[in-house]
Amino acid sequence: MYRLLIIDDEEAICRSLQFAFEDKYKTLVANNFSTVEKYTSMYYFDVILLDLKFGEINGLEVLKYIKNKIPECQIIIMTAYSSIDSSIKAMKLGAWDYVLKPLSLDNLKIIIDKALEHKDLSCRLQDMQDELSTIKSDKIIGKSKSMKDVFNLINKVKNIDVNVLITGESGTGKELVAREIHYNGKRKKGRFEAVNCGAIPKNLIESEMFGYEKGAFTGAIKTKKGKFVLADGGTLFLDEIGEMDFDIQVKLLRVIQDKIVYPIGSEEGIKVDVRIIAATNKNLLEEIDKGNFREDLYYRLNVINVKMPSLRERIEDIPLLVEHFIKKYNSTLNKNIKAVSPEALQLLKTYNYKGNIRELENILERAVILTENEMIDIYDLPYQIINNDNVKISDDKLIVSVYETFDTIEEKVIRKALEKIGNKRKTAKILGISERTLWNKIKKYGI
Known part of the structure; x- marks a missing residue:
């Protein structure tokens, strides 16, 4: 139920208006400014009826006070015909509308209804604008x-x-x-x-x-x-x-x-x-x-x-999700990443995502931030991804990590080169070392 505050120094008018609206709204009345201060500190009001001739106090000052206290509130000015200029000033200060005395209850009800309708629409529009960025950037993706x-x-x-x-x-x-x-x-x-x-x-x-x-x-x-x-x-x-x-x-x-x-x-x-x-x-x-x-x-x-x-149950959706998140973070981070390499995509497809789509998004956000190229490669992915024993990559490439020692990386390189080339002399030449050095390394690493 909406809350309505009636502000008028004439008690008879307040009683009449309260009687007219109390069945439809939670209605309170204020005959002096101290009561206005009390009620606006205690309650949130959706609509306020304010008499511009409020005793010795300028109604425009009361209006300013209320708009500062409850900016979303719709204020309707009650005024005599001779005060129309002041009513127009009031609307410039944020009042919704004004009504002339003597009051027509039917007309006043229509104005209040329109004020509340406008208030609700404004709130909903703001909510929709707040949600718009979320709706645009985050959507359900999948063809599985x-x-x-x-x-x-x-x-x-x-x-x-x-x-x-x-x-x-x-x-x-x-x-x-x-x-x-x-x-x-x-x-x-x-x-x-x-x-x-x-x-x-x-x-x-x-x-x-x-x-x-x-x-x-x-x-x-x-x-x-x-x-x-x-x-x-x-x-x-x-x-x-x-x-x-x-x-x-x-x-x-x-x-x-x-x-x-x-x-x-x-x-x-x-x-x-x-x-x-x-x-x-x-x-x-x-x-x-x-x-x-x-x-x-x-x-x-x-x-x-x-x-x-889970993401593990819909592996075929990973390429679509990867494409979506790259576009998203290209936009937010002002990057121009065009794709991921086949090897990197293979890594992403074989990883066991305990955090599901949220974890995949975090991985790709990190990769977009760190990569200096237009394509995300395996080396742009975090350690837990590239250190995956289930991954098979092309036989001329090798996965290494910054978390590994030089000896570990050297052993991997020598093993991979020997496996790929199949000849120790050629392997030594390609690696830029002597055959004796290669033999010593083979012995050291037990290859």
Whole structure:
């Protein structure tokens, strides 16, 4: 429910307006500036009706004070016909609109509705702009059978208001799936709010999700909207739901069932329309058996399950992902990397990614930063990649690492040269050493 503040030094007008709007909005009135200071410090207001003739105080000064205190608030000026010039000045200072006295309630209701609609659209536009860079740079990529199954499921559920549980190892792109469902579905005009249940301390997760009133606890210096209220009409993404405290699970279940949120310190519930998409890298059925997760909450969340495959299960997607990340970091780092060498790609395809796509992205970001060429080669990759026994490279190349000793590298070179050339005299000549020296090295390294 929106909050409305009526500021007028005439108590009769305040009472009449409060009576007219209290069923639709949380309505408070202020007849003096000290009350204005009190209420704007205690609460967040969506709309304020301000009389420009406010006792001995200049209404424009009150307007400046409010806009400094609550810049997003929509202020509607109430004024007499003779003060229209002042009303125009007020609009230049940030007022939304003005209405003439005597007031027409029907007209005032229309103006308030339009002000709130504009405020909501502005907030959503800002949210969409904030998300735009993420949507452009991060997207789900894949042509493997397992990813085609994921795309097919996303397409089926994006316009259906059911809760979704996304499961899979860390780094597989679970949040990207949640965003894909939201921004391609019927809720895309609403907000997408995300909560990492594993990153927020236990004592803060409740206030983050449900919000709180000013003074509800030490440090609550102003009212704060929770993620459920912010996501009203949109989607709430609960990442790492398996880490959520058991007590908070009870409250979450109640919100899912009743669709009403109770901010901390408030006895008034707020009705919300939110789609929940949860994600976890844990086996929640095992967590239920251990007594760490509520079974009734699990079945509320797991209406549709999207299983994200690990990168090890979709090797054929690695070339596409490599190409995508090179383009991404070419743009952000102002580089001009054209590709990776066949040997480097082979290394990337045979590596066992414990961190999945997130680890692959970090590897390529590092390679783009470090390489001085237009192609990423094996030597631009980190040690754990090139020191992979499963990798086969062309027989005229050798993998060495800066972490290896000179003796180790020398032994590798001599062994590789002898294997490739097959003749000690020619090998010594190519290596630029005498045959005697080569014989000594062979003996030293036990070749």
